[in-house]
Amino acid sequence: MGRYLVMEIRRTLRNVPFLAYTICFPVGFYLLFTQVFGSGSAKDWSAQYMVSMALYGAMGAGLTGVSARIATERTRGWTRTLALTPLRPIGYLGIKLGASILLTLPVILLVMACGFVVNGVRLPVGTWFALVPLLWLATIPFIALGVAIGYSLRDEVASGISVALLFVLSIGGGLWMPVQVFPHWLAQVARVLPSYRAGELSWRLLDGQQPFGSGALLFAAWLVVLLGFAGWRFRKAS
């Protein structure tokens, strides 16, 4: 399965439109909104928006990436070929999850590198290192959502739905613009979304708090619900 995982990652890294879409957008938005529109903006805004865009990028790579790969391979019959090998559906799912987690790393690291190099974001060394696993954890519910979509829908539909969900969740959850500038009613909605609660883990860390506050309970609930949803769709399909 290790070899298959390596192939899965390498073939995804060859997918130029996917990379452009998942890396260029978050990096570009980050630089645009901190350098161009927010020139001279506060360092804490640069740091906060850095983790927001890193999470948005990781969500994109995770949610849209995994749903498209699973849906395409199921729709076009590659999974039938795999069914003739000793690889079990659960092993296939394990490979997809492992590859999806690892494939969020490039965009997370690039956005953070932009923060450090371009915007001069300076954080304690421990915080930098804590951000990566925290952002990974924050991405898992969206990868689970992508898995559920991939096992439920045909390829084009799955891509469309996951892109739409990515935008609704990332904008609605205050990753593009902070919820502080949202109208009251929208901020109320945002606080219920998994994307806001996922971002909150990192934002709290930047504020010098420990990441898991009361909002982490809502995050954990979303995590359990979406993992359950993914598991149900997976069992239903295989």
Add this chain to the structure above:
Amino acid sequence: MTELKHPDAVSLRGIRKRYGAVTAVAGVDLTIGSGEVVALLGPNGAGKSTTVDIMLGLRAPDAGRAELFGTRPRAALDAGSVGAVLQTGELIPGARVGELLTAIAALQPHPLPIGQVAATAGVADLLTRRTDRLSGGQTQRVRFALALLGDPSLLVLDEPTAGLDVAARRDFWTSVRGFAAAGRTVLFSTHYLEEADETADRIVLIDQGRVVADGSTTAIRAMAAARNVRCTLPGADPVALADLPGAASVEVHGDAVLVRTTDSDATLRALVAGYPQARDFEVAAAALTDAFLALTRPDAPAEVA
């Protein structure tokens, strides 16, 4: 090749499968011994693909039992004893062919070396190519290579040359014959009589979900090489006419007699000698498609020795 004690590579017993109101497989019994090269021949929609899917454990039959080497299909696939090229299924996009072969070989319990498989399947010059940039024939050879990676004792091919041009088909069958020459078992489905004739030792004719004829390729070819002898014969007795030398089937409509024969000379001589009142003789080659249809017509099951 794994040493499997069980002599039968494939054993299907009373397989039935319905999709809603449509009966795809209506009771198929089939045993294939180790080392046989068997063609599953039938028109589109005959139930070949469903039979193959059930044989490989990809679909559950409504009734009946499928075994490969005396075990469940899943267990045989896990043991690497079975390789298959299915009718549908694109390659995973974006991978290099060599990478893909390495990844799939790593899943198999006793894989063959990639180089050997690549040479057998004719993909040695494609290893650095991307799977989404191959021609139809190249894709099919890669799929064949994937089926060989586990070093299978049984190879199952479901219409493997559908959509390929003549040259690609010829190359493909050359590779399959190379595999079979090592004493391994091959089962392939096709609707081309020529492919069955050139590659198989045994042909199983399937139509409307049933096995309608099962015999050596020579016997089936003789059926396919049939000629039609027609004449006018008042008061013809179909039972007596069926005893004519070479006669495979007899049709009588009023005075008109049609004898389908595998030896038109002998049939004609006996007819002239035995029935002086017969007239208006006509001998014509039965078209391959006619013979094929005669064999696969459900109301006229052919007995082939």
